[in-house]
Amino acid sequence: MRAVLVVMLIVMPYALLPDIDQDSTQIVALIAVFGGLFTIVEYTAKSPSLVEFRDAPPFNRVRFSALFATVLSLSVIFRGEVIPSDITIAFQDSGAQLGQAVDFPYSPVRLMVQMMPEGTDPVMLDRIRDAAGLSYLLSLLSVIWFVILLRLYRWPRRNDTFNVWINLPTFDPTAGGDVVRRLKRDGRINIILGILLPFIVPLVIKLMAQLGTPIGFDSAQTLIWTVSAWAFLPASIMMRGVALSRVAQMIHLQRKRAYDRDESRGAMAV
Template structure:
């Protein structure tokens, strides 16, 4: 699935050079091997919630849907069809609807350097509108799934070491408080990133090379990352808060059992 994700834009859109095809194949193989090692190793190093679905499933599905939809939109410029026309019209309508003052879509269009062709701006507007809607829907769907499945399940073991390899429980302070703090930080960061990234890119234009999104492949991955990363961070914040609640509930049950035992002994 990771190989399909990386190869989708280059399978649906023309590749300009043979070197590009080789680079795509190399990146796809490396990403697939990394995912395979992370999911088969006894202890992962970076991938969180490996054994706690649906966290990674929702994240991957959201990213794949975004990349696929944007690839279909830009394929319509090379090989028009009824499907590509439908996606193009939907993306354009969403972009126009969400392109309001101070919205993330407006900021994405605003971050482009002066003199950018109108056709490129229309591309960015459509891609940003569709991507932002998909990322928002994925976050809502993730929260609904957590509510319906009561994730993480109370009757099953949740290995913090396996599912949170980058979190050190022995670093100091209460684990529950740290998880809740990290969860709040991630939620706030996920909400603010769609607004902050265009501002940072705009500021870097004054000291570096202006951002160029003329290539459809570059535009697809840039906009997908802009929409996916904040949504992923926000979902991580929600998941950390849920894990903190699970640990807190387990503590309360353990304290209640100890009190009952103490009462029975007395």
């Protein structure tokens, strides 16, 4: 089921938007197959290589749901440019209201609009603002929802089992230094980076265009994936920072209980 959902996510923009050439279809099919196989391998192997918190739901479920909702919403918005319907109009109106609400000076949405090259169609700029506003709201809601679930279910120790090696395959506890201190530091860095990325990415894209290496936004699919990545990656990094901080707190509490137990046993022995 996870692999099927990943394939649906990759194929969705190209299935909802018309006028897709044969070469693009083959590339999308190849990427979708690779994504499905990667998901199967990661979730069936005893030792995962990249996917973090594999056995600590709902971390990955919240992240995937946020990305899926973002890509679906943007695909529907841009589909309305070619094949309008009641559903596409509803998504466009919602995105327009959200985009106008957060489109103020130096906001991430304003920076996303300003990164577009000069001469871009004003209608396309409006759609980009609508898409950016909607996707940015979805990313914020995903982070808030994850924090709520963390508090409600005492994540990640709902079943009193948490394997650091399985759930943090990219973290080396033997690299040196205290594990709790390193997890807290990495958590803070991820949270700060997640807050800054929505502002940094548009500036980097604008700088690349001025240096002569612009990113082509002629295709609606390119815009969908660019805006989705711009909104999803910071939210995902922030959730990872919160998760690492929670794991550090859990290890600290376990250490404290172990020290208190050892001290009590020592006192009884005396």
